[in-house]
Amino acid sequence: MASGKMEGPSAPGVRRDPYEVLCVSRDSSDQEIKSAYRKLALKYHPDKNTSNPEASELFKEVAYSYSILSDPEKRRQYDAAGFEALEHESMDMEIDLSNLGTVNTMFAALFSKLGVPIKTTIAATVLEEALNGTVTVRPLPLGTSSNGKVDKQCAHFFSVTISEQQAQSGVVIRVASAAQSKFKLLYFEHEPNGGYGLALQEDSEKTGKVTSAGMYFLHFQVYRMDSTVNALAMAKDPEAAFFKRLEGLQPCEVSELKPGTHIFAVYGDNFFKPASYTIEAICAKSYEDTTEKLKEIEAKILAKRNDLRQFEVEYRKALARFQEVTNKYNQEKQSVDELLKQRDVIQSSFTTVRALINATGVTTSSSKLPNEDNRSDIPVEDGSSDGKDKASKKKWFYLNLNRSDKKG
Numbered sequence: 001m002a003s004g005k006m007e008g009p010s011a012p013g014v015r016r017d018p019y020e021v022l023c024v025s026r027d028s029s030d031q032e033i034k035s036a037y038r039k040l041a042l043k044y045h046p047d048k049n050t051s052n053p054e055a056s057e058l059f060k061e062v063a064y065s066y067s068i069l070s071d072p073e074k075r076r077q078y079d080a081a082g083f084e085a086l087e088h089e090s091m092d093m094e095i096d097l098s099n100l101g102t103v104n105t106m107f108a109a110l111f112s113k114l115g116v117p118i119k120t121t122i123a124a125t126v127l128e129e130a131l132n133g134t135v136t137v138r139p140l141p142l143g144t145s146s147n148g149k150v151d152k153q154c155a156h157f158f159s160v161t162i163s164e165q166q167a168q169s170g171v172v173i174r175v176a177s178a179a180q181s182k183f184k185l186l187y188f189e190h191e192p193n194g195g196y197g198l199a200l201q202e203d204s205e206k207t208g209k210v211t212s213a214g215m216y217f218l219h220f221q222v223y224r225m226d227s228t229v230n231a232l233a234m235a236k237d238p239e240a241a242f243f244k245r246l247e248g249l250q251p252c253e254v255s256e257l258k259p260g261t262h263i264f265a266v267y268g269d270n271f272f273k274p275a276s277y278t279i280e281a282i283c284a285k286s287y288e289d290t291t292e293k294l295k296e297i298e299a300k301i302l303a304k305r306n307d308l309r310q311f312e313v314e315y316r317k318a319l320a321r322f323q324e325v326t327n328k329y330n331q332e333k334q335s336v337d338e339l340l341k342q343r344d345v346i347q348s349s350f351t352t353v354r355a356l357i358n359a360t361g362v363t364t365s366s367s368k369l370p371n372e373d374n375r376s377d378i379p380v381e382d383g384s385s386d387g388k389d390k391a392s393k394k395k396w397f398y399l400n401l402n403r404s405d406k407k408g
Contacts, residue, residue: 015083018065026079030070030253037066038197042131045124063121071250120269122184122198123153130157130188130265133195137263142166145280150268152275155186157196160281161261170218170284170291171257173264177204177211181275184267185213187254196263200254204269215264217257218284220295223249223302243312246305 019026022036040062042048049055068074129135140146140158150156162171175185183204188196202213202224216222226248268275284291 016061016065018068018078021061021065022069024069033066033069034199034253035197037062037070038127041066042124042127045127048124048128122155122186122201122267126153126155126267127198130155130196130198131191131193133191133193135196135265140264140279140281142171142281142283143286145278147276147278148266149274149276150183150266152268152270152272155265155267157188157263157265158279158281159261159263162257162259162283164259166283166285167257167259168219170216172214172216172218172282172284172287173279174214174282175204175212175266175277175279177275177277178209179276180206180209180211181277182211182269183213183275183277184269185215185279186265186267187215188263188265190263200252201267215254216252216294217255218291218294219256221255221298222252222294223298224252226250240312243308243315246301246308249301249305 019028022033022040024033024036028036041059044055044059044062046056046059068078135155135157137157137159138146140160142160142162146158148156160171160173173185173187175183177183181204185202185204186198187200189199191197200215202215204211204213205225264279264281266275266277266279
């Protein structure tokens with residue numbers, strides 16, 4: 001495959017064939033790809049290579065390649081048409097909080113507080129201790145719960161032992177935090193050397209007044225939601241966010257557990273403080289109705305995702321047509337207004353009144369009725385009421401004068 005420049009800020013500088021990066025063949029199974037990724041991620045993890053700056057870039061390249069090949073849809077798109085077929089090629093990579101430093105951690109915490117989804121990777125020390133089998137594991141019987149508080153970038157390990165009957169019924173592992181702490185729920189597989197290799201992880205999500213994460217091993221396909229897909233779509237096009245809301249739906253890699261002992265862990269993912277949590281191990285035998293409802297709703301959501309994909313095409317066409325019609329409406333309205341305006345001007349031209357505009361901009365009329373100019377010169381007749389008033393005033397005035405003269 002041809003290499004090209006990456007757009008994502010956390011992605012490696014140059015893209016190489018993901019199969020080549022992970023040293024696997026194109027027909028490799030999901031498990032083979034996962035194992036190859038785990039080995040390379042531990043090999044190039046920044047915590048283990050503080051004196052080797054190239055290791056950080058190799059770690060990003062390994063993480064980016066795995067993000068493609070671990071997702072069935074992205075892998076299919078890449079196999080069909082290379083990097084160009086990937087819709088979210090600028091996806092952000094997971095960051096290692098233990099390698100950020102105080103200042104960068106504060107910025108990451110701020111962005112997270114503002115609602116920007118930030119994926120974090122698990123500290124290499126935790127993965128290495130698990131792989132070496134040097135972690136402390138607490139038993140968690142089915143049907144019980146355990147409360148705890150785990151430090152940031154640390155993990156509490158639990159063992160869940162299930163019987164044949166319980167395995168057939170299905171098992172659910174859930175973690176919740178009333179303090180809305182950030183955490184990861186991890187599932188580890190047994191390694192030949194006696195250690196534990198990371199197989200699954202679920203980031204906590206805010207649901208109401210708590211944060212929670214769960215793993216459902218119920219013999220049917222259960223899906224997990226990657227909220228960053230929707231966030232990236234919203235950043236590119238707010239209208240597309242609704243249609244991409246279910247695109248983050250990804251199938252969980254493990255749908256059932258075999259009888260025996262299984263290892264789970266709660267990883268503290270807070271930026272500065274410990275994470276409070278309650279972990280529960282539940283046998284689905286007591287929740288048969290709930291299990292059936294979950295199976296039905298998963299199928300409905302999956303069908304709805306397909307419906308949204310088709311509806312988006314229909315919506316885009318209708319929106320384009322609406323914009324076209326709206327533009328035509330505005331143009332026609334302007335055209336009609338202009339025609340009516342011209343009509344009013346033409347109709348007002350049929351008049352004998354000659355309009356004049358004085359210096360103040362006020363329109364006055366210069367036309368007058370016949371003989372109107374001479375009306376002010378017509379004298380008032382003696383018989384008018386005004387003439388009588390004036391005569392009476394003069395007589396009264398002279399009377400007073402005459403009386404005063406007589407007294408003198």
